[in-house]
Amino acid sequence: xxxxxxxxxxxxxxxxxxxxxxxxxxxxxxxxxxxxxxxxxxxxxxxxxxxxxxxxxxxxxxxxxxxxxxxxxxxxxxxxxxxxxxxxxxxxxxxxxxxxxxxxxxxxxxxxxxxxxxxxxxxxxxxxxxxxxxxxxxxxxxxxxxxxxxxxxxxxxxxxxxxxxxxxxxxxxxxxxxxxxxxxxxxxxxxxxxxxxxxxxxxxxxxxxxxxxxxxxxxxxxxxxxxxxxxxxxxxxxxxxxxxxxxxxxxxxxxxx
Numbered sequence: 001x002x003x004x005x006x007x008x009x010x011x012x013x014x015x016x017x018x019x020x021x022x023x024x025x026x027x028x029x030x031x032x033x034x035x036x037x038x039x040x041x042x043x044x045x046x047x048x049x050x051x052x053x054x055x056x057x058x059x060x061x062x063x064x065x066x067x068x069x070x071x072x073x074x075x076x077x078x079x080x081x082x083x084x085x086x087x088x089x090x091x092x093x094x095x096x097x098x099x100x101x102x103x104x105x106x107x108x109x110x111x112x113x114x115x116x117x118x119x120x121x122x123x124x125x126x127x128x129x130x131x132x133x134x135x136x137x138x139x140x141x142x143x144x145x146x147x148x149x150x151x152x153x154x155x156x157x158x159x160x161x162x163x164x165x166x167x168x169x170x171x172x173x174x175x176x177x178x179x180x181x182x183x184x185x186x187x188x189x190x191x192x193x194x195x196x197x198x199x200x201x202x203x204x205x206x207x208x209x210x211x212x213x214x215x216x217x218x219x220x221x222x223x224x225x226x227x228x229x230x231x232x233x234x235x236x237x238x239x240x241x242x243x244x245x246x247x248x249x250x251x252x253x254x255x256x257x
Contacts, residue, residue, distance in 0.1 A: 059124055
């Protein structure tokens with residue numbers, strides 16, 4: 001369809017097909033070497049599970065990472081190694097899975113992430129920082145909506161949507177929408193650009209070498225919310241999220257600061 005190429009990340013990344021296997025291997029090795037609790041439930045679905053990574057001292061709070069994959073792909077097992085950055089700064093890290101489209105709709109996934117945060121917030125005291133990549137960037141931005149009326153929302157002190165899909169409407173013009181089933185009403189209700197700007201620090205983070213559509217999505221969120229934006233030079237859509245594994249990266253610093 002009209003915007004398929006605009007949102008085709010892998011087609012413009014060298015060796016894109018090698019990344020998922022690399023991520024899975026790094027994540028598995030990290031779980032073996034790190035103090036963590038795996039497959040903790042937050043709901044009834046088999047995919048409503050999260051992994052919780054513990055630091056060696058009393059945690060300052062919890063960083064919750066929500067993965068991407070256009071709401072259609074991946075689970076928590078690919079991303080464990082991204083806990084390394086925040087853990088080194090004394091933060092616990094939780095990584096949830098969620099049900100995927102077309103089995104559910106994006107609205108349903110948002111409800112699942114809210115439920116996951118509710119359970120995680122009961123396990124770890126202190127502030128909550130949210131970070132998500134791509135579709136996960138959409139989901140963490142969506143968690144700021146006042147209509148959620150969640151008991152944990154007043155503990156959320158920082159949100160970092162990385163390469164976020166802030167406006168769902170353009171995806172209605174892609175073949176992905178056969179699975180996503182976004183209609184005009186859902187695009188309006190679930191797009192962060194149509195939500196009130198949160199009264200907490202938000203940084204929209206995007207790679208300078210990403211597709212123009214993602215640079216535009218990040219800018220749209222920045223314009224709608226008046227929030228900070230970082231365009232990291234020389235970084236594409238897959239590489240940008242890998243920075244969370246580095247305790248010294250600017251992205252990690254933005255998440256834990």
